[in-house]
Amino acid sequence: MSAVPASPELPLSAALAAAHDDAAWREAAKAGLAARRTGLRRRFEAGEAIDRLVSLCNEASDTVVVSAWRRCLPDDAPLDLLATGGYGRAELYPQSDIDLLVLGEPEAQKAHEAAIGRFFSRLWDAGLATSQAVRSAAQCVEAAREDITVLTALMECRVLAGDAGAPARLATALAPDVLWPPAQYFDAKRAEQRARHARFHDTAHNLEPNIKEGPGGLRDLQTVTWMGMRLYGVPGLRALVPLGLLGEDECASLEREWRILARLRFGLHLLAGRREERLGFDHQKALAAMLGLTDEHRDNLAVEQMMQGFFRSAATVMRINDRLLQRFEEQLSGQEAPEPVGEGYELRHGYLAMTRPQQLRDGLAPMLALFAAWDARPDARGLHSETARALGESLNAIRPYEEQPADVRQQFIALLQSRQAVATLTRMARLGVLARYLPAFGKVSGRMQYDLFHVYTVDQHTLTVLAHMDGFARRVDERFAIAHEVLPRLRKPHLLLLAGLFHDIAKGRGGDHSELGAVDAREFAAAHALPEADADLLAWLVEQHLLMSVTAQRQDISDPDVVARFAGKVADREHLDYLYLLTCADIAGTSPKLWNAWKDRLLADLYAATRFALRRGLENRVHANEIMAETRAVAMERLLGEGLEQAEVERIWAAYPDVGFLRYRPEQIAWQTRGIAESGGAETLVLVRPHLQDSGLEVFVRTPDRDGLFAAIVATLDRLGLNVLEARVLNSADGHALDSFQLIAPQGVAPEPGAVVSALQAALRDPARVRPAKRAAPRQLRHFRVPARVDFDHLADGSRTRMSLVCTDQPGLLAGVAQVLRQHRLRVHDARIATFGEKVEDFFLLTDENDRAIGDQDLLDKLRQAIVACVDGETDHGKKEAQH
Incomplete structure (x- = not known):
């Protein structure tokens, strides 16, 4: 790569000084800033340190701002120009606003009002977006008293022009003994952070995270920095280390994560060409390329690598942020006698602490004992910050489970068998212990999948799945109709948790993650001395964790043959119980919007039908005529109870197709029959x-x-x-x-x-x-493309042709496909519609206009071409809409 050109600050400064009038100055400033942005992009792509890039960005703005000030204000004006906020701490990004304060007494403000106005106008003309204020010291105090954000911005200020002592005088005027004392400031900023986190659902694991404002973002780093400045009068986070409030390792971690987050934000600004803080789909792939990342394989894309780095950084920031907030709170609340809670443990301010946290350096055994003690005290507010710091500093002492002694492995299994097992696993994951003990879990920590279906990272999805399993036991979610009834029948509930832990653990490696995960699960079971039957069940659940979902959502489960094939794969009721619960938790844990009552009914129906088939015996197949006879009897009993005459019901049913009593539930048959009877013909x-x-x-x-x-x-x-x-x-x-x-x-x-x-x-x-309506696709869908695929086969009895369609979701898709089928004079007899994020998987049962399976291969080929054209927007209607 060619050498990076020399820093252009001097040429920009010289060009501005040489400008003979306002127009020339404006053009010189705009040209200089544009050149700076171009140079910054080259330096960014060349991998220059983010500290230097931020500094260069700041220096360019300083050059223009100071030049404009000197051209507009006389040297003897009793006014000071201060940079505040992010600009004040010299942390500027390519599209950041620059925060300015003109500090002077009211008389000076009035005397130079016109000149100050020209100064701000000149900055806007040059292309600098400013946020400005003109105040005296007394006015600053009043504004800060009313608005804590004003105080915070003024805490970070530096002089651009005027008296070098102005920041010190302002700091004295704004001192904690004058306004916003430490405890009040801490409470307000902590509440502000909580409200900000709530806007992002209290998680950094969003598909399009906000690098600045989201949980674990740059604002969280700034918040604890501001608190440290206000509470202890220090200039920054590193100054908290000598005070014992921040560990050296913690400080180094925060500095490292700042560089990662700042680099992402800097690149995002360069790409967007505007102030953009959300790392949206519009820019994710391009930013990954700018960072020099490349696709490893289709299961580990460059964009996924970049996002994994972000999520891991955000998790670290959140973890240390929580510790610091707890330490600040303890310092402010004063001394409190600890409450002993067993040998080696005590509660301090409600937080669980080890009396000798240095024991954690000995490895995993004392850590697991700590989690067991935590498990025994559900009333604890959390882990004490000193213990959490010691735990974080001891993570390197944890060896993978393969290298642990047998008694330590049994400690882990014992935690899985406790009532608080899910809470314990979640804590171990959040604190970094689980990733060390189970390295495969560490590899998927922070790992996103570049699609709209999986809204969580793999580790967050896994923890959400475990949380749903815990909810089944506690019956806290009424959306699951029978899960709370099935769970008590499990022989060993901790095997369900292990299945949840391992079901997606092999994602991103390339290959079938279900098969690879089953291998991992079997190795784990062997190392932890699980009985052979338990190991077989665990490996089967991981390998087949998609079986029930695929069967229920893609096949007609009212067909006894479908149920019989599924029952044959499940083989016994124990496997069915575990698989049903794993499937419910997996679907619900993929996206908050994915689980609904229809899917709950679908899975419950398949579970009930399979359980009946297993109880009856796989050799004794359930035949369609038995199901239809039972449906008739139950529906008739309901209708007679509602006052309908049996003769009237039988007259209506005489025209009903027999298959209707197979496909519909008795209450649906009764509803339809009653409606027909009341319609008066x-x-x-x-x-x-x-x-x-x-x-x-x-x-x-x-x-x-x-x-x-x-x-x-x-x-x-x-x-x-x-x-x-x-x-x-x-x-x-x-x-x-x-x-x-x-x-x-x-x-x-x-x-x-x-x-x-x-x-x-x-x-x-x-x-x-x-005719189907045409609507524009949502913004997010435009960034994902699933190649359209249409396949045909025939039912075993030859009565129907089955068509499967896999493609990108889009508004009006089903209506468009139905129109194509209509144009080809085909009849639809059944349709199963499934949408997974941006991906659609639809299934249709078709016949020709004479109700026969479609045997004409030429017709099928033409149909495939027409549907692909419809999906791709290549129909005449689609072309007209696009042109319009």
């Missing part, structure tokens, strides 16, 4: 009811069968803002289509049932006129 009937959850609806349509019905209904539902989760499309013996839809409103508020009925009835009057 209407040709078209639309029933809508809230279903399963607040934003869920179920729709049933009975109307004379004709081509294009499915496409018209789906397009109408899409216009109403409803997403289809499942569609059942049947035909009655009297020529009616019987279409049923499970729907959800993605925004959380479903339209009124009456509005849905009216819209569908209008569409059904002339289905041929209904």
